[in-house]
Amino acid sequence: MRGFQKLANRLTMGMVLAALIIGAAMLMRVETSSTLLGYSSVAIVCFLAAAGGGLALVVSIVRSDRRVTARHKKRG
DSSP, X not given: OHHHHHHHHHHHHHHHHHHHHHHHHHHTTSOOXXXXXXXXXXXXXXXXXXXXXXXXXXXXXXXXXXXXXHHHHHHO
């Protein structure tokens, strides 16, 4: 059961991050008075949040999998 919960959490986080990236891509085309690097500042912030969240998700997955592997090695 714990494995299914982990899978569901990772899948949900991936979907939220994908939605942020798609939303940021759609906002890139909107012209606003507030810009960063030539793009809408809101779009840049959303994209950076998605990139940071994606990196955090990958780090979390790697750490979690290493802990599980270490536990299984100890059991023997």
